[in-house]
Amino acid sequence: MTAVAERVVASAAETFARRHRFRWYEALPWLVAVAGYFAFPDYLALGSQILATILFALSVDLVLGYGGIITLGQAAFFGAGAYTAGLLAAHGMGAPVIGLLIAAVAAALVGLISGVVVLRTHGLTQLMMTLMVAVMLHEAANKANTVTGGADGLQGMEVGPVFGLFHFDLYGNTAYFYCLAALFICWFVMRRIVHSPFGRSLTGIRENEARMHAIGSPVFRRRLVAYTISAAMAGVSGALVAQTTQFVATDALGFERSGNVLIMLLLGGIGRLYGAFIGVPLYMIAQDRFAAIDPVYWYFWIGLLLVLMVTFARGGVLGIVDRVGAVLRRRR
Amino acid sequence: MTEAAASAALETRGLCKSFGALAVANSIDFRLARGARHALIGPNGAGKTSFVNLVTGALQPNDGRILLDGADITPLSQAQRVKRGIVRTFQITTLFRGLTVLENVTLAVSERLGSGGDIHRPAGSRRHIIDEAYALLERLGLHDDALRPVKELAYGRQRLVEIAVALGLSPKVLLLDEPAAGVPSSESGTIVDTIERLPTDIALLIIEHDMDLVFRLARWITVLVAGQILVEGAPQAIAADARVRQVYLGERAHA
Amino acid sequence: MSEILSAAVSIGFFGLAFAMVLYLISVGLSVTMGLMGFVNLAHGVFAMFGGYAVTTLMNSYGMPFWASLICAVVIVAMLSVAFERVLYRRLYGGDELDQVLLTIGLVFMSVAVAKYFWGPLAQLFQPPSELRGQVDLGFREFPAYRSFLIICGAVLVTGLWLALDRTRFGAKIRAAVDNLRMAQAVGINTSGLFTVTFALGSGLAALGGGLGAELLPIYPGYATDYLVYFLIVVSVGGLGSIRGPFLAALLLGIADTAFKYLLPEIGSFFIYALTLVLLMWRPRGLIGPS
Ligand SMILES: Nc1ncnc2c1ncn2[C@@H]1O[C@H](COP(=O)(O)OP(=O)(O)O)[C@@H](O)[C@H]1O
Ligand SMILES: [Mg+2]
Numbered sequence: 090m091t092a093v094a095e096r097v098v099a100s101a102a103e104t105f106a107r108r109h110r111f112r113w114y115e116a117l118p119w120l121v122a123v124a125g126y127f128a129f130p131d132y133l134a135l136g137s138q139i140l141a142t143i144l145f146a147l148s149v150d151l152v153l154g155y156g157g158i159i160t161l162g163q164a165a166f167f168g169a170g171a172y173t174a175g176l177l178a179a180h181g182m183g184a185p186v187i188g189l190l191i192a193a194v195a196a197a198l199v200g201l202i203s204g205v206v207v208l209r210t211h212g213l214t215q216l217m218m219t220l221m222v223a224v225m226l227h228e229a230a231n232k233a234n235t236v237t238g239g240a241d242g243l244q245g246m247e248v249g250p251v252f253g254l255f256h257f258d259l260y261g262n263t264a265y266f267y268c269l270a271a272l273f274i275c276w277f278v279m280r281r282i283v284h285s286p287f288g289r290s291l292t293g294i295r296e297n298e299a300r301m302h303a304i305g306s307p308v309f310r311r312r313l314v315a316y317t318i319s320a321a322m323a324g325v326s327g328a329l330v331a332q333t334t335q336f337v338a339t340d341a342l343g344f345e346r347s348g349n350v351l352i353m354l355l356l357g358g359i360g361r362l363y364g365a366f367i368g369v370p371l372y373m374i375a376q377d378r379f380a381a382i383d384p385v386y387w388y389f390w391i392g393l394l395l396v397l398m399v400t401f402a403r404g405g406v407l408g409i410v411d412r413v414g415a416v417l418r419r420r421r
Numbered sequence: 422m423t424e425a426a427a428s429a430a431l432e433t434r435g436l437c438k439s440f441g442a443l444a445v446a447n448s449i450d451f452r453l454a455r456g457a458r459h460a461l462i463g464p465n466g467a468g469k470t471s472f473v474n475l476v477t478g479a480l481q482p483n484d485g486r487i488l489l490d491g492a493d494i495t496p497l498s499q500a501q502r503v504k505r506g507i508v509r510t511f512q513i514t515t516l517f518r519g520l521t522v523l524e525n526v527t528l529a530v531s532e533r534l535g536s537g538g539d540i541h542r543p544a545g546s547r548r549h550i551i552d553e554a555y556a557l558l559e560r561l562g563l564h565d566d567a568l569r570p571v572k573e574l575a576y577g578r579q580r581l582v583e584i585a586v587a588l589g590l591s592p593k594v595l596l597l598d599e600p601a602a603g604v605p606s607s608e609s610g611t612i613v614d615t616i617e618r619l620p621t622d623i624a625l626l627i628i629e630h631d632m633d634l635v636f637r638l639a640r641w642i643t644v645l646v647a648g649q650i651l652v653e654g655a656p657q658a659i660a661a662d663a664r665v666r667q668v669y670l671g672e673r674a675h676a
Numbered sequence: 677m678s679e680i681l682s683a684a685v686s687i688g689f690f691g692l693a694f695a696m697v698l699y700l701i702s703v704g705l706s707v708t709m710g711l712m713g714f715v716n717l718a719h720g721v722f723a724m725f726g727g728y729a730v731t732t733l734m735n736s737y738g739m740p741f742w743a744s745l746i747c748a749v750v751i752v753a754m755l756s757v758a759f760e761r762v763l764y765r766r767l768y769g770g771d772e773l774d775q776v777l778l779t780i781g782l783v784f785m786s787v788a789v790a791k792y793f794w795g796p797l798a799q800l801f802q803p804p805s806e807l808r809g810q811v812d813l814g815f816r817e818f819p820a821y822r823s824f825l826i827i828c829g830a831v832l833v834t835g836l837w838l839a840l841d842r843t844r845f846g847a848k849i850r851a852a853v854d855n856l857r858m859a860q861a862v863g864i865n866t867s868g869l870f871t872v873t874f875a876l877g878s879g880l881a882a883l884g885g886g887l888g889a890e891l892l893p894i895y896p897g898y899a900t901d902y903l904v905y906f907l908i909v910v911s912v913g914g915l916g917s918i919r920g921p922f923l924a925a926l927l928l929g930i931a932d933t934a935f936k937y938l939l940p941e942i943g944s945f946f947i948y949a950l951t952l953v954l955l956m957w958r959p960r961g962l963i964g965p966s
Contacts, residue, residue, distance in 0.1 A: 105545020305503025389788030395781030
């Protein structure tokens, strides 16, 4: 190989490597999370919910932001995980980590089975199918209220200590770190996935499906794998919420949940791995402050925000940061 | 008969496809010999691109069979057909416009080697894939643009990248859908040169509008009109064929 | 035997009335989605405001039923033009996700706006006196208002189909749904066509919302809670089709009524499951664009 070629290939490899190398700002969410623990000891319950919801939004980012699959039914997987963990805990199997793993498998199964159907279609039909899967599960949970407790919630969950050591305490210390640890692991896995050849091929499918078919990529299978992984992550998120609040009701499967998570992700920025870390806390903290005052106005402002963002700030907060950064760089 | 069939790289039998009332393939019996330099011509809307879509599996036929090396591949998916060596380029450039030229080719090579779906390692960690992609670019004279995003390239260069991506898949049968479409004639020379220099073990089907280009490249021509094969033959015979003239002159008159 | 027959007649009758309302509301959605390729989850908002306009004009301003209906259609159609011009238009041919998010935003806002102006409860809807009570069809009595819905729906549907088949405007719409670029190439003003179609579709939805206020009560959650119904009609019927959604509305209206009557416990579940199966069987809907 000539020297020039050597240099170009090395430079290309370097570009690839740069993508998955850790950068300083990737430590920020975790530092903030730990700092938040010390700064706001009275808000640990909200903190745990935020951490679990970030995971839920990450799961949406994988299918939507990377896979390009618009889903109105991600709550199906969240709810599947939540009910799995809840039912286990209500029937004497309260070991949380095992519950989490089983919930992940159960949600993944729902994802795999529904994915086989959903991912064969496109556009509105696909959107409808994701919605139908969720409303079907919602309806089933409602009607099976002898098992699920329906809208009033599952009774009698008893969640044991984490690893038999750390009891879930009244202040939410254990819950907070339990959620943080689960989020960290899932984030780490997802980060590897999106920077792997598999992740690149997902982006390829989103950008140009015809081209991916033409280079012999098994498009359906790739999407199915992503859909299943995403479902598992959503399931873990649901299980975290169920275990830390010791409560599951049918709203775990509701349309609002699927819709809200889309909004949170849009707010942070879709398809960039960190959108969830920004959009979810922003949304949930604002909701905690303002929604209590009047939930009706809350939805008005959220709706307005959505309309304005789609019209003017498509990339979310991270998109705005990018743009400001680009302007500053040009100035320099 | 059987010997003749065995020597075809690609064959279609009774291939039919309609969109509603419009038949874009009307019982097409077609043979592409090994190492062929074969052109498929015909007026706009004749069904040439649809034929490529049928052969590569982007479209499912209503009827008929497609054989590769005598083996029926009709039920196979696009991906499976690519694995067996049927590769196409697009009439309208279909690339990852935001990615570099090298990345476009790398993605193809990596799919061919079966590592496009690896989930446990970072993308770009297999140097030999990048090496191979780069070598391909050198062969096509695209190496100077290797690290530029495709969208920054002139259209003619993008057409070459289409071919580079296809070659990254090690095709046995290569279907080039109007490789010089949309390229100013001053630049189409490079494309023709590139096609001329393709390895002779690739069976080549070129779909083209530009007659000069067809007569330069093809040793056998099939004329498709309204989803049906009108006539086949050597270039001189086709050039002299009254029906073909009529089709083309008729079209010119309309245009 | 006669009981079964009587139940079947009831289901058919109430199902048909429900189907008419569903169709009136959804047909505009099907055409606009087919025409502009725009995923509009906020279509129910127009039906809801149609319903609010009708009930408010009747209850608070004492306007007659018919006049209220006409006013509601006109107001909503005009409002919808503003929405189309300002918000929808810039997303035509764009990202589906943007369309989904924009229209979810509109739905959320509509919930809050409705609650602010009309409170959380469902609006009182009283059919005009001439449409109250029962009508006797010889072998049986039927509620007058539902009978009116069926007749009214049948007349409107026939009119709509004839208009689409026979008028120049209808021909333009059909051409544009079939092949937008071709329609533009032959000189159809598609931008104007979009606006007019959108206004018509929204007006019809307002009409459906107003007429159907007894079946689908008008309350703030209208646009979210019935969204699934409208989407089922459109996706099962087939985007861009006029007749497909009618078939789907019939199926949904009658199946929904039958399940509520016979198997209230698991009715909705079966409706959703049926939708999923129908979409698997025919991903483009029962009847594609004509
Ligand atoms: N997916 C499709 N749906 C409906 N009609 C199509 C589709 N693809 C192609 N056609 C029509 O089929 C005919 C043949 O198209 P094509 O194969 O692209 O012709 P060519 O490549 O010979 O110009 C054209 O009239 C085109 O409009
Ligand atoms: Mg073509």
